[in-house]
Amino acid sequence: MKEFIPRKTVYRLSLYNRCLEHFGQNGSGTVSSETLAKIAGVKPTQLRKDLGYCGQIGKRGLGYDVALLRQRLAETLGTSRLQPVVLIGTGNLGSALLRYQEGFAKEGFEIAAAFDALPQKRSPDISVPILAMTELAGFIAARGVKMAILCVPGTSAQEACNVLLQNGIQAILNFAPVILQTPAGVAVNNVNLAIELENLSYFIQ
Amino acid sequence: MKEFIPRKTVYRLSLYNRCLEHFGQNGSGTVSSETLAKIAGVKPTQLRKDLGYCGQIGKRGLGYDVALLRQRLAETLGTSRLQPVVLIGTGNLGSALLRYQEGFAKEGFEIAAAFDALPQKRSPDISVPILAMTELAGFIAARGVKMAILCVPGTSAQEACNVLLQNGIQAILNFAPVILQTPAGVAVNNVNLAIELENLSYFIQ
DNA sequence: CTGTGTGAAGGCTTTCACAGCC
């Protein structure tokens, strides 16, 4: 384990972990950097350099022991704990993601509750409780929630973000088409599906 | 306009365009690089360098004319808007995204149709037609579709991808937790919500 | 001989510094 791991490397370490989950079950107990790199879509040298941040794992001439590798990745990423997450905004995309809840659950994340200014929007095919924003503070404190998925419209995203920060949220997965202004120490990942599509369309003539 | 625009820059150009849409309406007819950069969450120098790829737009001492800037961005990015897109896989996430259809529409993308091996899964609150995979080839040819959103399970993602490529799809927005093997010239953007969440959880202690 | 670990080299992106135009 080393001091500081670059952001891009952290991202790929997660990726390697998923690749092992989905492919690594069958087959022998070891993988070579070449094999795993191919699955993950990176160069073998990149993979080895990345894994270097998790300490000495591989055996020269053999490869990496899958079980040990997964354990070290989990340790390094701190994945062992299943983080509860709250989802803010139950409009279009928000309720779409709530219906995807079981997809998140499969990958180890639980959406503990959803919040909306108008919580009566609840739909029968959604199992996650939908609460009023006024209950947010109490819920976050009671459950020790540190992460949020933000799905409100762009116009109210910063406002909602501020409320989250006031209540101690430290990481936000932001689907609103707005760059959030946050103090240092708060982690924000942006997912903008429209930009992804637009970006793709640039690369086709 | 310059020869080649780096991938990251293309991504940010889309971002600037969105920022102008959402913020630029009101206010005067010009923006400074400082103002726009703040909204987009980048440094002013970065913004200016990026815009340099669209040719000379700004007026020194004044800033950028919003209308001209948007026009140049649109030109540079191509007729990116209003591309018809097909969505493959109407399971959990796929149908979630179909319900978000109007969100895409607002941003200028139309999901022309969805395809699934078992198309009878259709739900009453989804307006996009859901067709059988056997109809895919004809539909793509008839509508001139070049882009696809892939939402099938990881185990069948590569197979579905191959079918798409055979039918002339050139760009894929991939939600399956698998790195797709594609020939050069095909553009793939990966969105993996589980990895985004895991990544965030690393950055909170 | 096979395949990892890693310093060094290379390449790409961002930032700086300042010249140039309004």
Place this chain on the structure above:
DNA sequence: GGCTGTGAAAGCCTTCACACAG
């Protein structure tokens, strides 16, 4: 004076080359 455009410098990330362990 204000703000853009851009070559040069810095920083970061990836790739190479090869030492070294099994």
